[in-house]
Amino acid sequence: MAYDLFLFDLDDTLLDFKESERRCFAAVLQSLGVRDRLDELYHQYQIENRRLWALFEEAKTSKEHLKVERFRRIFENFGIEIDPHKASDHYLEALPETVVLMDHAEEICKWLAERGEIGIITNGMHAVQIKRIENSKLAPYISFTSVSEECGYAKPDIRFFEHSAKMAKKFHKESAVVIGDRMETDILGAQNFGLRSCWFNPEKTKHNFSFKADYEISHLSEIQSLLKR
Structure with missing residues (x-):
């Protein structure tokens, strides 16, 4: 895919x-x-x-x-x-x-930005999240940021994902993937909206949810090999 x-x-x-x-x-x-x-x-x-x-x-x-x-x-x-x-x-x-990057975050964003569009989808306070991105080294690679406060709905609400999709330069469900660490918001929201998903699970936590992600990684660097397959 x-x-x-x-x-x-x-x-x-x-x-x-x-x-x-x-x-x-x-x-x-x-x-x-x-x-x-x-x-x-x-x-x-x-x-x-x-x-x-x-x-x-x-x-x-x-x-x-x-x-x-x-x-x-x-x-x-x-x-x-x-x-x-x-x-x-x-x-x-x-x-x-006070911004701290996850390991490999800058590296993977640079790599993905050369291959497509990166959007941020976050439950949070708009001004805070925008400022944090600006103060990180990731801003040059991010095309848009969708924040629950601005949208009026939060993940996993399908209306949040509809709002986010409209912010993309081009959007096709079959070529979009959600990457996040929370099953109950990121992965469930992606599933409800009909998107593929990748669960970022650095602690390799077990879960008992009735749904599952299409992919699972424990390091952001794994995204490269996953997408090359």
Whole structure:
């Protein structure tokens, strides 16, 4: 199968969001006077953030509520008297400046851009995601970026994929492939929209979903040999 449109998830697929988030979270809290229990706070932040994003993906909460609520919850749990709105604002300002690439991300994007069009499909905040791409070394290779906040729908909603398809220079389902690390958003969304998919699974995690990806890789560099076959 020959592909000419490569639809990449962004966080934890091309950008190491976990590491970026960890560094940014610690720096922001330290700037607000928090010095102790940073690892505990970050662990709890991850839990609350995942819960809220799951609600957002199910259209059960808003993006504006999510931004602040994740900080309000951890501050309340740890008895920290900091305005969660202030923490959220500082965090969203700092996050785009804290960019860490996944291994081989720049190399594979350069290689694919010579063979077709690269689009980013991401659930996130538009201004933050656009700035993070600009601050990475990937921007020259990316044709367009589709963000859930701008679209109004989030992966795996089929309407998000319809929106993304319209942003491509040319779009044919049979020559497009989705590459992402989350089965429940990237791979399911691709399947629902009738696209082939590649699950980026660096930790070689087992899953029990009723659906599966067309391909599976544990290193981005494997995309080259996979597409050459």
